[in-house]
Amino acid sequence: MSLLSIEGLSIEFGGVRAVHDVSFNLKAGEIVSVIGPNGAGKTTLFNMISGIYLPGSGKVMLDGEDVTGVAPHLLARRGLSRTFQNLQIFQQMTVLENAIAGYHLKEGGHVLADMLNLPSSRKRAKAATEGAHALLERVGLSRAAEQEAGNLSYGALKRLEIARALALSPRVLLLDEPAAGCNAVETEEIDNLIAEVAREGVAILLVEHDMKLVMRISNHLVVLDHGEKIAEGDPATVSQNPDVIAAYLGTQAEEEASHAHS
Amino acid sequence: MRISSKQITLLVLLALIAVAPFFFPSSFYYRVGALVFINGLAVVGIVILTGYAGQISLGHAGFAGIGAYACALAPAHLGIHVGLAAILGALISAVIAYLVGRPILRLHGYYLGVASLGFGILVAMVLSNEGQLTGGPDGIAVNDLGLRSVLNDMGLSLTNSEFWYAFSGLTLVVGAWLALNLYNSPTGRAWRALHGSEVAARTVGVDVARLKLQAFVISAVYASIAGSLLALQNRFITPEVAGFMHSIEMVTMAVLGGVGSVLGAIFGAIILTVLPQALTVFAEHEMMVLGLVMMLVMIFMREGVVPTLLRFFRGRGE
C-alpha cells in the first residue's frame, strides 16, 4: 500500500495553473523523483504536500488518511518532513542547535519546566543533543557543530537541512534539490545518504536537477511540465519518452533563443 | 569545571548589584539603581519576546500599567495584601496577554507593532479616563509592601532606598535566571527557530501560534511585575506607567543593549536610566545628546552594545 498518495492536486496563482491535476503514489522505502524544467511546478507541489500552500483542488493522502490542508506542524507529527530549495536555516543558531531544532516534537515539554530548568527539561534536551550530534556525524558536519549556521557554505547548509529533517524520524521525506550547490564529492555523499535513508524504510520524494543522480537512485520518476504531469515510470522508460525529451529540449531551445536575444 | 555563559551573566549581575553601591556619591543613587533593575526586569521580558521569539510589541507598558494599578486598586477593593495584589496583577496581565495575543500575533512586523501599540494606548486611556476608580491622570497612592519592617524586626535594618535597591535587584536576578534557562531550553530553541524561519520551524513541528503566544504571555508577566515594583517603590502611580513613551523606552533599552541577550538588555536599561541623570550637565541639551548617543550606538553597533563588544573581544581572543 502506498504511504503517500497525491490525487489530482491543483493550484492556481492569479489564473496561472502552477500545478494542474497531478497524481502519483509513493511507497515506504521507495525513492520517487519529480523532474521537470524550471518553473514546472515542482516546489509548488512540495509546498502543497507539506501543508504550506492549500491546494485549489485534489487530495493528499498520508497512510490512508486525508491530510489535505493540514498545517505543516501537524504533518510533522504524522511523520512528514522536508527540506527547502531556497535554504530555510535558522541563521542565528549554531549548526548543532539547527539540528536539535529538528527534535522539537521529541524534546518539547512544558514551558514552565523549561523556565525552571527542571531535570525533566534537561533530560529531554540532552537526549535531543545526543541525537543531533549523531545526525551531524552522519551528514559530515560534526566539526562545524559549534559554528553559527550562517557561516557555512551552501553545500554544507543543504546537508544541515537534511540532518534537521531526519531528526524528525520521518516516514515521508521531501527533498527539494538537496544536491544543488554541492560539488561532485558532496553530491555523491548525498546520493549515498538518500539511498541509505530509503533502505531504512523512509518514503522519499526527491526534486533534483542533477540527472545523473536522479537516474541512479530513483525507483520511479514523475515528470512535470507547465504544472502538468506529462509522464511517469521507471527511469529508463521515462528518459526515452518523446514528450519528456521534447519538454527538456524545448526549454533548452527557449533558453538558447533568449541567450541569442540578450 | 567550565562555567557556562548563563553562570557568567548571573555572576556579572550579582557582582554589579553588590559592588555598585560603593561608588554611589549619595543615597539618591540607590533609587536610580532600583529603577535600573525594575526597568531591566521589563526589558528582560522584551528580550524573551523580541530577542528570542522575534515578535515586536510597542504596547508592553500596558501590562506594566496593569501590574502597577493592581497594587493600587486590589488592596482597596478586594481587601488583599499589596504583595498578593502584585501577583494578582501578573495573573490578570497573563490572561489579558493571552486574549490580546491570540488575534494580534497573527500579524507580522510593523502590523504587529501598530496593533500592540493600540493595546498600550487603550490601557493608558482606561487608566486616565476611569478617574473614579483609578484616580485619573493625577495618579493614586499605593500601600506599603511592609517587607522592610519585617526585615527590620528580624534584625536587618535597611533604609527605604537600600531596601528597594536590594529587593528589585534580587527580583531582576531571578527574572534573568528564568530567561537564561529558557534560552537554551527546548522552548527557547523553538522560539529562536521560528524567529529564524517561520516556515522551517513549522515543518519541524513547531506550533508557531502557540509558541508566540507563550512568549507574549511570559513577557507580559515580566512587564506586569516591573510595573508592580515601580508602584510599590514609589508608593504612588500615574497612568504614565502604561504610556506610549514607557513602551518605547522598554524596546529602546532592549535594542540598544542587545535584544538577543539578557545581559545586553540589562546594560540597555542601565544606559537609558543612568545616562539622562549623567547628562544633566548638558542642561537643556540633555535629550539631544541622549538621542545622538542612541543613533551612534545603532549605527556603529547594530546588534546592540553588549553583543558587539562580546564579538569584538572574542574575535581578538582567538
Ligand SMILES: Nc1ncnc2c1ncn2[C@@H]1O[C@H](COP(=O)(O)OP(=O)(O)OP(=O)(O)O)[C@@H](O)[C@H]1O
Ligand atoms: N507563491 C506564488 N505566487 C505566485 N506564483 C507562484 C508562487 N509559487 C510559485 N509560483 C509560480 O508557479 C510556477 C511554478 O513554480 P515552482 O517554483 O513550483 O517551479 P519549480 O518546478 O520548483 O522550478 P525550479 O526548478 O526553478 O525550482 C512558476 O511559474 C512560479 O512563478
Ligand SMILES: [Mg+2]
Ligand atoms: Mg523549485
